[in-house]
Amino acid sequence: MATIYEVAALAGVSPATVSRVFNGLTVSEEKQRAVRDAATKLAFVPNRTARRLRKQSSELVALLIPDIENPFFTALARGVEDRAQASGFSVVLCNTDEDPAKEKRYLGIAASEQMAGVILAPASDEVDLGSIAELGRPVVAVDRTTPYPVDAVKVDNRAAGIAAATALFDQGYRRIACIAGPAGIETTEDRFLGWRQVVTARKTVTHDGYLQHANFRVDGGRAAMTALLALDTPPDAVVTTNNLMAVGALQALAAAGIAPAEFGLAVVGELPFLTFAPASVVEVRLPARHLGTTAASMLLERIAGDTTPPRTVVLRAEVKTPEL
Amino acid sequence: MATIYEVAALAGVSPATVSRVFNGLTVSEEKQRAVRDAATKLAFVPNRTARRLRKQSSELVALLIPDIENPFFTALARGVEDRAQASGFSVVLCNTDEDPAKEKRYLGIAASEQMAGVILAPASDEVDLGSIAELGRPVVAVDRTTPYPVDAVKVDNRAAGIAAATALFDQGYRRIACIAGPAGIETTEDRFLGWRQVVTARKTVTHDGYLQHANFRVDGGRAAMTALLALDTPPDAVVTTNNLMAVGALQALAAAGIAPAEFGLAVVGELPFLTFAPASVVEVRLPARHLGTTAASMLLERIAGDTTPPRTVVLRAEVKTPEL
DNA sequence: GTGAAAGCGCTAACAG
DNA sequence: CTGTTAGCGCTTTCAC
Numbered sequence: 001m002a003t004i005y006e007v008a009a010l011a012g013v014s015p016a017t018v019s020r021v022f023n024g025l026t027v028s029e030e031k032q033r034a035v036r037d038a039a040t041k042l043a044f045v046p047n048r049t050a051r052r053l054r055k056q057s058s059e060l061v062a063l064l065i066p067d068i069e070n071p072f073f074t075a076l077a078r079g080v081e082d083r084a085q086a087s088g089f090s091v092v093l094c095n096t097d098e099d100p101a102k103e104k105r106y107l108g109i110a111a112s113e114q115m116a117g118v119i120l121a122p123a124s125d126e127v128d129l130g131s132i133a134e135l136g137r138p139v140v141a142v143d144r145t146t147p148y149p150v151d152a153v154k155v156d157n158r159a160a161g162i163a164a165a166t167a168l169f170d171q172g173y174r175r176i177a178c179i180a181g182p183a184g185i186e187t188t189e190d191r192f193l194g195w196r197q198v199v200t201a202r203k204t205v206t207h208d209g210y211l212q213h214a215n216f217r218v219d220g221g222r223a224a225m226t227a228l229l230a231l232d233t234p235p236d237a238v239v240t241t242n243n244l245m246a247v248g249a250l251q252a253l254a255a256a257g258i259a260p261a262e263f264g265l266a267v268v269g270e271l272p273f274l275t276f277a278p279a280s281v282v283e284v285r286l287p288a289r290h291l292g293t294t295a296a297s298m299l300l301e302r303i304a305g306d307t308t309p310p311r312t313v314v315l316r317a318e319v320k321t322p323e324l
Numbered sequence: 325m326a327t328i329y330e331v332a333a334l335a336g337v338s339p340a341t342v343s344r345v346f347n348g349l350t351v352s353e354e355k356q357r358a359v360r361d362a363a364t365k366l367a368f369v370p371n372r373t374a375r376r377l378r379k380q381s382s383e384l385v386a387l388l389i390p391d392i393e394n395p396f397f398t399a400l401a402r403g404v405e406d407r408a409q410a411s412g413f414s415v416v417l418c419n420t421d422e423d424p425a426k427e428k429r430y431l432g433i434a435a436s437e438q439m440a441g442v443i444l445a446p447a448s449d450e451v452d453l454g455s456i457a458e459l460g461r462p463v464v465a466v467d468r469t470t471p472y473p474v475d476a477v478k479v480d481n482r483a484a485g486i487a488a489a490t491a492l493f494d495q496g497y498r499r500i501a502c503i504a505g506p507a508g509i510e511t512t513e514d515r516f517l518g519w520r521q522v523v524t525a526r527k528t529v530t531h532d533g534y535l536q537h538a539n540f541r542v543d544g545g546r547a548a549m550t551a552l553l554a555l556d557t558p559p560d561a562v563v564t565t566n567n568l569m570a571v572g573a574l575q576a577l578a579a580a581g582i583a584p585a586e587f588g589l590a591v592v593g594e595l596p597f598l599t600f601a602p603a604s605v606v607e608v609r610l611p612a613r614h615l616g617t618t619a620a621s622m623l624l625e626r627i628a629g630d631t632t633p634p635r636t637v638v639l640r641a642e643v644k645t646p647e648l
Numbered sequence: 649g650t651g652a653a654a655g656c657g658c659t660a661a662c663a664g
Numbered sequence: 665c666t667g668t669t670a671g672c673g674c675t676t677t678c679a680c
Contacts, residue, residue, distance in 0.1 A: 001435075001459055003673055014651045019675060028649065045455065048436045049377045050673030053656045068401055068417075071597075074393045081392075081419055085426075090433055093392075093417040095405055102409075109414055111325075112372045131369065135325055218597070250599035272597045273395075273542070275574035327657055338667045343659060352665065374657030377672045651680080656673105663668080 002042035011038035022046055052114050059089045061299060062110040062118040064103060067216070068095040071272040072243055072288050073121065076142065079292020080119055087300050089116065096123045098216070107132050117299045119292075122146055125184060138302030142295040144186050145312065151302065152312040153295045157187050157268070160284045160317040161194020164239045164266035167282040167321055169202050173237035173264040177210040179224040179249060180241045188216075191241040191268045207233055214245055221248025229256055237264025246271055250281075268317070283320045290315060326366035335362035346370055376438050383413050385623060386434040386442040388427060391540070392419040395596040396567055396612050397445065400466065403616020404443055411624050413440065420447045422540070431456050441623045443616075446470055449508060462626030466619040468510050469636065475626065476636040477619045481511050481592070484608045484641040485518020488563045488590035491606040491645055493526050497561035497588040501534040503548040503573060504565050512540070515565040515592045531557055538569055545572025553580055561588025570595055570605075592641070607644045614639060 004018040011018065011034040020027045021035040038044075052058045063080050065073040081091045092115070096103040103123045110118045111131050117138040120127070122145075129148045132139055141152040168176050178195040181188030192211070199206060209231045214220030221240055225248065228235055240246040246267035253263055266282035294313055328342040335342065335358040344351045345359040362368075376382045387404050389397040405415045416439070420427040427447045434442045435455050441462040444451070446469075453472045456463055465476040492500050502519040505512030516535070523530060533555045538544030545564055549572065552559055564570040570591035577587055590606035618637055 005673080015673090016651060016653095016675080017649090019673095020650085023675080026649070031650085043455070045432060045436050047377075047438075047673050048433070049373055049438050050656090051675075053371075053373045053377050053658090054673080054675045056656070068405075069395065069398045071393065071395075074398060077392055078419070090418070090430070093419075094414070095402070095417075106414070108369060109372070112369050114371075114373050131367070244597075247597045247599055254600045271599070273568075273571045273595075275571055275595070275598075276578045276600065328659095329657080339657090340659080340668080341666060344666085347659080350665070355666085371657050374672090375659075377674090378657080378659045380672070649680105652678090654675105654677090656675090658672090659670105661668105661670090664666085 001047070002039075002044040003047070004044075006042055007035060007038045007044050010042065011035045056114060057116055058114050060092055060113070060115045061089050061296070061303075062092050062094060062106065062113075062115045064094045064096050064106050064110075064118065064120045064123075066096050066098045066103075066121055066123045068093070070216075070244060072269055072286065075288035076121070076292040079289035079294075080296045081292075082289075083293040083296035084300070089300070098123045100124045100126060100128075104128055111135055111137065116303045119295045119299055120146075125186060138299055140295045140299045140302070142291055149310045151295075151298045151310050153291055153298065153315065154187075154312065155286055155291065155315050155317055157190035158194045158197075160268045160286070161191035161239065161241070162198055163194075163317065163319045164191070164268050164282060164284045165195040165198035167284075167319060168237045168239065168264045168266050169198060169204065171237075171264055171280070171282075173204075175205045175207075175210075175233070175235040175237065176264070177207075177212065177228050177235035177238045178241070179212045179214055179221055179228075179238055179245050181214065181216045181220075181245070183213050185216075188241045191239075195239045195241075205233070207231060207235070210235055214248075216242055216244060218244050218248040218251070221245030222252045223248070225249040225252035226256075229253075229258075237266070239266045239268070241268050243267060243269030243272060246281075285318045285320055287315050287317070325371070326363075326368040327371070328368075330366055331359060331362045331368050334366065335359045380438060381440050382438050384416055384437070384439045385413050385620070385627075386416050386418060386430065386437075386439045388418045388420050388430050388434075388442065388444045388447075390420050390422045390427075390445055390447045392417070394540075394568060396593055396610065399612035400445070400616040400619075403613035403618075404620045405616075406613075407617040407620035408624070413624070422447045424448045424450060424452075428452055435459055435461065440627050443619045443623055444470075449510060462623055464619045464623045464626070466615055473634045475619075475622045475634050477615055477622065477639065478511075478636065479610055479615065479639050479641055481514035482518045482521075484592045484610070485515035485563065485565070486522055487518075487641065487643045488515070488592050488606060488608045489519040489522035491608075491643060492561045492563065492588045492590050493522060493528065495561075495588055495604070495606075497528075499529045499531075499534075499557070499559040499561065500588070501531075501536065501552050501559035501562040502565070503536045503538055503545055503552075503562055503569050505538065505540045505544075505569070507537050509540075512565045515563075519563045519565075529557070531555060531559070534559055538572075540566055540568060542568050542572040542575070545569030546576045547572070549573040549576035550580075553577075553582075561590070563590045563592070565592050567591060567593030567596060574605075609642045609644055611639050611641070
C-alpha cells in the first residue's frame with residue numbers, strides 16, 4: 001500500500017501537498033494533476049488509521065442494536081445507513097444481543113476507535129455511557145431512552161398501546177389481554193400502560209392472567225399466548241407489545257386451531273413477511289426506518305458541532321386497521 | 325482520554341512497560357499492579373487507532389452482506405459474530421444493498437481501515453477484490469463465490485434445487501414452475517438448474533412461462549407468481565429459489581384466493597416468521613448460521629497465518645417436508 | 649502556494 | 665525484566 005511519501009516522490013512534490021490535494025485544499029492546478037496521476041499509478045489509498053490518529057476522529061458512526069434478527073431493528077438500521085451515507089459517513093453495525101456486557105464492550109470499542117459518534121438502541125435501562133460521554137463524542141439514543149442527557153428519538157409508546165387496545169375494543173372484543181415484554185423495559189412498559197388505560201377506562205373484563213410478561217422474541221409470544229388460552233376464562237383478544245411476540249402469538253393460535261378471525265389480535269409493530277391477509281389483525285406500525293433517519297440526522301448535526309441542549313424527538317405510530 | 329505516557333508517569337514506569345502489561349507480556353507482579361492501578365485511576369483505555377497504525381492490523385473483521393433486511397443474511401451474520409467474538413474479534417457489518425458500487429466502497433474502507441479480514445457475500449459476480457487482495461488481507465466468500473482465488477463457503481445449490489422440485493413431484497404435482505432470481509447470479513442459477521434437471525428427467529408438463537426471473541425480494545416473488553397464475557395453463561406448483569420470493573409468491577396465492585394446499589410450493593431457504601403451518605410448503609432449509617460460523621472460522625485461520633491453498637467448503641441444505 | 653518538521657498514541661527492536 | 669528510541673502514515677502549524 002502506497003503512502004503519501006511515495007506519491008509525493010513520484011509527483012515531485014512534498015507529502016504535505018499530496019495531503020492537501022486529497023483534502024481539497026488549495027493547490028495549483030499543475031501540481032494537483034501531477035499528484036493525482038502519481039496516486040492512480042501507485043493505486044494510492046489514504047490510510048484512514050493514520051489520518052484518524054492525527055485528527056482524532058473519523059467518518060464512521062457506530063449503530064448498536066439489541067437484535068439484528070428483528071426486522072424492526074434492521075429497518076431502523078437501513079434508515080441510519082441511508083442518512084449517514086448521504087453525508088459521506090459509513091455505518092458500523094454492532095449487535096448487542098440484548099446483553100449489557102456486549103453493549104458495554106462495543107461502546108468501548110466505538111470510543112477507542114475514535115468513531116465520530118454512536119447511535120444506540122439501549123439493551124437495558126442500565127447503559128453505561130460514561131466512557132463515551134467523557135470523550136465528548138455525541139450519542140443519540142433511539143427507540144429506548146437513557147438516564148443520560150443525550151439526544152433521543154422514540155415513538156409515543158403509550159399512544160401506540162392505547163391505539164392497539166382501542167382498535168380491538170372498537171371491533172367488539174371485551175376480554176382483551178396483553179402480552180408485554182420483559183418488565184422494566186421502557187418501550188414495552190409504556191405500551192402496556194396504554195393497554196391498561198384502555199381496558200380500565202372501558203371497563204372490559206379483566207383477569208389476573210390477562211397480563212403476560214414474556215421475552216421479546218417469538219418463543220416468548222408463543223408461550224404467553226399458550227398460557228392465555230389455558231386460563232379458565234380465556235381472553236377473546238390480545239395486544240402484543242412487539243412484532244416478534246405477535247408472530248409467536250399467532251403460532252400458538254394456529255396450533256390451537258383458532259382462526260385469526262375468532263380471536264382479536266393487535267400488535268404494536270409490524271408483522272414481518274406476512275404471507276396471508278389476517279383480517280382481524282390490527283397493526284400499530286412503528287416508523288422504524290424513520291426512527292433511524294431521524295437519529296442519524298441528529299447525530300450528524302452534533303458531529304458538525306451543534307451544542308444546543310439535548311432534544312428528545314417523539315414520533316407517532318400509524319394505526320393500520322384491517323380492511324374488512 | 326489518558327495515554328500510556330500518563331499512566332507510565334503515574335505508575336513510575338516506562339511507557340513500554342505499560343504497553344507490555346496491556347499486551348500480556350512478562351512484567352513483574354509489582355509493576356504490573358502499579359500500572360493497573362494507575363490505569364484504573366486515569367480511566368485509561370488503549371487507543372486502538374494508534375495501536376493499529378503501529379501494528380498494521382486490528383481485531384476487526386468486516387462482513388459485507390447484500391441485504392440486511394433478509395433474515396437469511398442476518399442469520400448468517402449471527403453465525404459470523406458468534407464465532408468471531410469467541411476469538412476476541414469484533415464484527416463490523418456493512419450492507420452493500422446488492423450494489424457493486426457500495427460493495428466496492430466498503431471493500432476499500434475495510435482495506436484502508438486495516439481490518440484483519442473480510443467475509444463477503446458478493447453482491448454481483450463482478451466483485452473487485454483487487455485492492456484488498458493486494459494488501460494480502462484474507463477474504464472469505466460466503467454464499468456466492470468469486471473469480472478470485474480465495475476461500476469460499478457455499479451450499480450445494482443444485483442439490484437444493486433438485487430436492488425442492490423432487491419433493492413437489494413426490495407430492496403428486498405435475499406442472500411445476502420455477503421462480504428464479506435475477507439471471508447471472510450463481511446461487512439462483514444453480515437452484516434453477518436443479519429444478520430444470522428434475523422437470524426434464526421426470527417429464528412433467530412444461531410451458532414457456534414456467535420459468536420466471538424476478539428480483540430477489542418479496543415484490544419480485546409476488547409479481548412472478550401473479551404472472552404464473554395468469555398463464556393459459558397455469559402451473560400447479562412452484563419452486564422459489566429464495567426465501568423472500570416465496571413470501572411474495574404466497575401473498576399472490578392468497579390474493580388469488582388459492583389455499584396453499586391446492587397449490588404446491590417449495591422454497592429453497594426458510595420461510596421467515598411463519599405464523600401458520602402451511603401443510604403443503606416444502607422448505608429446503610439453508611444452513612445460514614452455519615455458513616457464517618464456517619466462514620468466520622476459515623477467516624480466523626487465515627488471519628492466524630494459515631497459508632494453505634484456498635479451499636471451498638460446500639454445506640448441504642436440509643429438506644423439511646411438511647408433516648401431513 | 650508550498651515545504652519542513654513536529655507530533656497523534658502505540659509497539660517493537662535493541663540495549664542494558 | 666525494563667527503559668530508550670524510532671517509527672507506523674497522516675495532518676497541520678509555521679516559515680518561506
